[in-house]
Amino acid sequence: MAFTATILLLGSGELGREFVIAAKRLGARVIACDAYEGAPAMQLADGFEVFSMLDGEKLRAAIARHNPDFVVPEIEAIRTEVLAEVEAQGVNVVPSARATILTMNRDRIRDVAAQDLGLRTSRYRYAESLEEVREGAAFTGFPCVIKPVMSSSGKGQSTVRDAADLEAAWTYAVANMRGDRQRVIVEEFIAFDYEITLLTIRARDGVHFCPPIGHRQERGDYQESWQPAAMSASAIADAEAMARKVVDDLGGYGLFGVEFFVKGEEVIFSELSPRPHDTGMVTLISQDLNEFDLHARAIMGLPIPQIALRGPSASAVLLADRDSAKFHYEGQAEALATPGEAVDLRIFAKPTARPYRRMGVALARAQDTDNARRIAAEAAGKLSIVYED
Numbered sequence: 001m002a003f004t005a006t007i008l009l010l011g012s013g014e015l016g017r018e019f020v021i022a023a024k025r026l027g028a029r030v031i032a033c034d035a036y037e038g039a040p041a042m043q044l045a046d047g048f049e050v051f052s053m054l055d056g057e058k059l060r061a062a063i064a065r066h067n068p069d070f071v072v073p074e075i076e077a078i079r080t081e082v083l084a085e086v087e088a089q090g091v092n093v094v095p096s097a098r099a100t101i102l103t104m105n106r107d108r109i110r111d112v113a114a115q116d117l118g119l120r121t122s123r124y125r126y127a128e129s130l131e132e133v134r135e136g137a138a139f140t141g142f143p144c145v146i147k148p149v150m151s152s153s154g155k156g157q158s159t160v161r162d163a164a165d166l167e168a169a170w171t172y173a174v175a176n177m178r179g180d181r182q183r184v185i186v187e188e189f190i191a192f193d194y195e196i197t198l199l200t201i202r203a204r205d206g207v208h209f210c211p212p213i214g215h216r217q218e219r220g221d222y223q224e225s226w227q228p229a230a231m232s233a234s235a236i237a238d239a240e241a242m243a244r245k246v247v248d249d250l251g252g253y254g255l256f257g258v259e260f261f262v263k264g265e266e267v268i269f270s271e272l273s274p275r276p277h278d279t280g281m282v283t284l285i286s287q288d289l290n291e292f293d294l295h296a297r298a299i300m301g302l303p304i305p306q307i308a309l310r311g312p313s314a315s316a317v318l319l320a321d322r323d324s325a326k327f328h329y330e331g332q333a334e335a336l337a338t339p340g341e342a343v344d345l346r347i348f349a350k351p352t353a354r355p356y357r358r359m360g361v362a363l364a365r366a367q368d369t370d371n372a373r374r375i376a377a378e379a380a381g382k383l384s385i386v387y388e389d
Contacts, residue, residue, distance in 0.1 A: 003029040005300055008068035010053050011075030012041035014348040014358065015276050015292075018284070019074065020044045022292040026300060031066050034075075038351040041074075053078040063091060070094050070299055072254075074275055076104045076150050077178035094299050095202065095252025099274045102250065106149040106185050109272055117249060119242050119269040122261075124187035133170045136186030137163065143189040146170065147220065148177030157220030159189060190268055192261035196229045197279045199291050200243040200256045203298040207244050210287060210294075211309050212236060214369070215279040219356065224376065225279040226314040226369040227286045231262065238267040246272060255295035278358075279315075285344050285363040286313030311341065311365045314372035316380040318360040320353035326388040327353055329360070335382040340375040341365045345383065359385060 004027035009016050012034035020030050020041045032045035035052045042048040047066075051058040056079040063071060063086050071083065072094045080101040087097040102108045107126050113119040125136035126149070137144050137160065146169040147157035156176030158169045173184045195217075199210035214229030215222050231239075243258040246269070250256075257277025259270040280291040288308045289297070297304055329347060336343055342365040350359060362379035366372040 001029075003027055005029070005069040006066060007031070007070045007072055007299075008063060008066050009033060009041060009045065010059075010071065010073045010078055012039035012045070012048070013074065014040050014346070014350075014361075015278065015281075016041035016074040017044060017348065018281075018290075018292040018346075019072070019276060019295060022290075022296040023300075025293075026296055026302070028296070028300070031062075031068070033062060036351070040348045040350060043349060055079065056082045060086070072275070072299065073100050073104075075178075078104060080104055093252075095250060095254040095256070095274050099250035099252055103272055103274050104150060106147070106271065107183065110185065112249065113246055113269050113272075117245055119246065120267070121269050122188040122190050124185055126183060127170075127186055128183050130167055130170050133166050133184065133186055134163070137166055140186055140188040145187050145189055146173055146184055147187075148173045149183045149185055150178045155220065156184075190261045190263065192263045192268070194229065195259065195261050195270065196231070196239070197225070197277050198239050198243050198258045198260060199277065199280050199283070199294070200240075200247050200258050201254070201294050201298050201304055202247045202251075202256065203253055203304045204301050205303050207247065208294075208304045208307060209240050209243070210280075210283065210291070210307055212239065213277075213279050213282060221356065221358075222278050222317065224314060224316045224373060225282045226312070226373050227282050228309065228312065228369070230369075232265060235262055235265055235267050242267065242269055250274065253298045253301065255291055255298060281346070281361050282313050282315040282363065284346065285315075285342060285365050286310055312367065312369040312372050313363065313365040314369060314376040315364075316362045316373070316376040317358050318362070318380050318383050318385070320357045320359050320385055321355055322353065322387060323355070324353045324387045324389055325351065327385050328388065329383065330386050331383045335362060335379040338364070338375055338379040338382065340372075340379075341367070343375060343379050345379070353385060353387070 017040035211228035364375035
């Protein structure tokens, strides 16, 4: 069978699942990898591998076995030095091994943004012990935010109001960090008006931007997102200029989720992911092309068309509330019948549930973002997980 490319996908969650769909539409062969069998992307891929991405030998062996045209990371916890090794041998790591190494670790990408590129960021310090956390908080002042330098979807992040809560925040961060680096970032709390994700595509035909996406988090994890976020033209221009600067520095091709805080007209760089972003799932209903199609096109060297917003849209997540390996979903018909210009669902088909694990998302499009958010939340509320154990 002839394929346009072979892609080794490192991480096979819900974002990887949608990427597999996009890549296969373009004729690619996809091998999905993750630490557990039955991961969402594995269910749709041409093949799969089960191993920890932090196991350098197994990662190196999988790359050698499949000889991919592209290695596409979808998670943070990867033995990134192996990616640098195979890239030096001619393997195309997306967007580049350097970008993956820098962005898998918040300390490294923050230093590039703040020190090398001169972007506006919050004040920050790193800490590898509780004592260093206390020193960092003394530098930033209270309130401050403490989070692991390596994690995903906001895991391990907390806001600390006074010194009495520092130990609990440190313990929480260590318990939820990815990888094997016991290190956190202590940063100034920005009393922002709102925060956005600016999906930025670096492709052979230049740098492209999607309309800004607003989002709301709880426990450091995304709960809902909407597009477009209300921003002034000057604030959008500032965000685009900073995003262009950082993705050009990182190099390679693909879609980047660049996060910013916005306070008045001031735009402050927060974080960056070199892959589709969870808040960008709203693009599955809001725009042509969605973030996964754009990522696949950019990776494969294909042109990026004018990105067209279909209309104000929103997403709202469905979360599990307990540990379970035996459950089913109810309410799909009721959710899809929610009145609105357009309503859709994505069920991730994860094999197990655990408290606060994202299991699906409701999508809605309406006349304005306020109504889209209301409809998406209403649809998500009609969808339920029924536990059988």
